[in-house]
Amino acid sequence: MATGKKKNNSRTIGNIVRTIINISINVIVLAVLISFTYRGAGMAYEFGKAIFAEEAMTTEEEAKNYSVTIPKSPSAMEIAKVLEEAKLIENRYVFLVQLKLSESEEDIIPGTYILSTSMTPTKMIEVMCTKEQPSEESGEAK
DSSP: OHHHHHHHHHHHHHHHHHHHHHHHHHHHHHHHHHHHHHHHHHHHHHHHHHHHSOOOSSOTTTOOEEEEEEOSSOOHHHHHHHHHHTTSOSOHHHHHHHHHHHTOGGGOOOEEEEEETTSOHHHHHHHHHHTOOBOTTTOOBO
């Protein structure tokens, strides 16, 4: 009977060890999932904030004007890429969503524009839809 107790004790200890390992693995997986969820939520918040609380790249005092050319029949991504390469916007994907939400993509008039880093994306879209050109000295529309 002594060997029977040893087998039961061995099985009980083995079961306890397996349970502890299973719980540990579950806790680690849960921690990783929580971490990814937290990071993803933070990134989604920042992306949404950039879209709806739009800001210009610089202040009026630090503004720089750049000449950009919008080709004929541009896609929204082409427009966003042109503006990002000219350092007028920080993130082409944020601008892409802003342009889609403004429903002005089809209204953009091909041509060359002088845009300022002190303009918000909405103002840039407005300028490109009306052929309105800012004066270089004041930054205001002519």
